[in-house]
Amino acid sequence: MRLGLMGAAASAALWAGAALAGPGAAPTPPMGWNSWNHFAGKIDDATVRAQADAMVASGMRDAGYRYINIDDTWEGERDAQGVIHANAKFPDMKALADYVHAKGLKLGIYSSPGPKTCAGYEGSFGHEAQDARTYAAWGIDYLKYDLCSLGTPMLKAGSLEKAQAIELAAYRKMDAALKATGRPIVFSLCQYGFYQVWRWGGSVGGNLWRTTGDISDHFARMATIGFGQAGLSKYAKPGQWNDPDMLEVGNGGMTPIEYRTHMSLWALLAAPLLAGNDLTRMSEDTRAILTNREVIAIDQDALGRQGDRVRAEGPLEIWARPLSGGGKAVGLFNLSDQPANMDVNFTEVGFKGPVKARDVWGAKDLGTVKSYHAVVAGHGAVLLRLG
Numbered sequence: 001m002r003l004g005l006m007g008a009a010a011s012a013a014l015w016a017g018a019a020l021a022g023p024g025a026a027p028t029p030p031m032g033w034n035s036w037n038h039f040a041g042k043i044d045d046a047t048v049r050a051q052a053d054a055m056v057a058s059g060m061r062d063a064g065y066r067y068i069n070i071d072d073t074w075e076g077e078r079d080a081q082g083v084i085h086a087n088a089k090f091p092d093m094k095a096l097a098d099y100v101h102a103k104g105l106k107l108g109i110y111s112s113p114g115p116k117t118c119a120g121y122e123g124s125f126g127h128e129a130q131d132a133r134t135y136a137a138w139g140i141d142y143l144k145y146d147l148c149s150l151g152t153p154m155l156k157a158g159s160l161e162k163a164q165a166i167e168l169a170a171y172r173k174m175d176a177a178l179k180a181t182g183r184p185i186v187f188s189l190c191q192y193g194f195y196q197v198w199r200w201g202g203s204v205g206g207n208l209w210r211t212t213g214d215i216s217d218h219f220a221r222m223a224t225i226g227f228g229q230a231g232l233s234k235y236a237k238p239g240q241w242n243d244p245d246m247l248e249v250g251n252g253g254m255t256p257i258e259y260r261t262h263m264s265l266w267a268l269l270a271a272p273l274l275a276g277n278d279l280t281r282m283s284e285d286t287r288a289i290l291t292n293r294e295v296i297a298i299d300q301d302a303l304g305r306q307g308d309r310v311r312a313e314g315p316l317e318i319w320a321r322p323l324s325g326g327g328k329a330v331g332l333f334n335l336s337d338q339p340a341n342m343d344v345n346f347t348e349v350g351f352k353g354p355v356k357a358r359d360v361w362g363a364k365d366l367g368t369v370k371s372y373h374a375v376v377a378g379h380g381a382v383l384l385r386l387g
């Protein structure tokens, strides 16, 4: 009888774990922070702890941000048994995970399927199962797996098909290794969008996959990446997301208007919201942009459908995203650097008659209306919630 009860408890725990692995690990686009955009190689244990503290103190955790993700340059040497160790910047990864977990947050890490990471540190090639076990033992909850040096054997493979086979096998290998640990670990593929990754990223276990090369903190680069996502909406679904790269909000290279455009577009795209700034030094504008509950609610909408472009006329674009409950989020984007008159008739986004409308950033109800007119600032966006 006692054994039976214990068995029931154990299988309930296993079942809960199983529900969280695979697509269940990311029912909505992951939200958190990643070290790369701001700190790049200058990341260490103390800085990561400070970011975790700031995620709580700033209200970001309460707004839904969870993952504290260490990107490249944490990796040290392998020991005689082949076990990977962190370098001197991270004296005790398990203790760091405990610290982050105690704050109600999760810890992410980074590696490559190749022998070297993009910054030239130790990758997981030939050590996949061992590394997955190490991550699980440390208490890691998220792995960004970045193609980097696996590109070399792929280039030498002789054909696209053979190159892709190498890549798929490498991602599948780590997916199996992560699952074998029994610990739910979000699996983030990073290979810059080659070979239409959106068509197969889910089949190799990816919860998200980068669709592009690296973002930078410039309006032109953000816009090239973000608006370049047109046509990809059908490939995203709960547990499997297109990833147009991490946020640059607050890093200083764009104006608050431009950062609101960045955040609006990422929410319409059901993109992962991984802040890439220094959370310990945020202006009030930055904090307000990152924690806007209504924008986050659009990004995290339970229906899990990505938005797409409805129309573009030169630099003026209308995007829409279906929401649970039959509503829609609509973005009016002005990519030019001058203010522009923009109109959207709600029949264009699928409504037959007047509909309740709200200006999300303005936090203003607009009544029940059939259309909307706005003068949209240069590089600016208006984000509406309809229905």
Ligand code: GLA
Pocket (backbone or CB within 6 Å): 036, 071, 072, 117, 118, 119, 146, 190, 213, 214
């Ligand atoms: C690649 C990735 C970036 C970052 C760096 C780290 O460039 O695309 O997001 O992880 O590697 O070296």
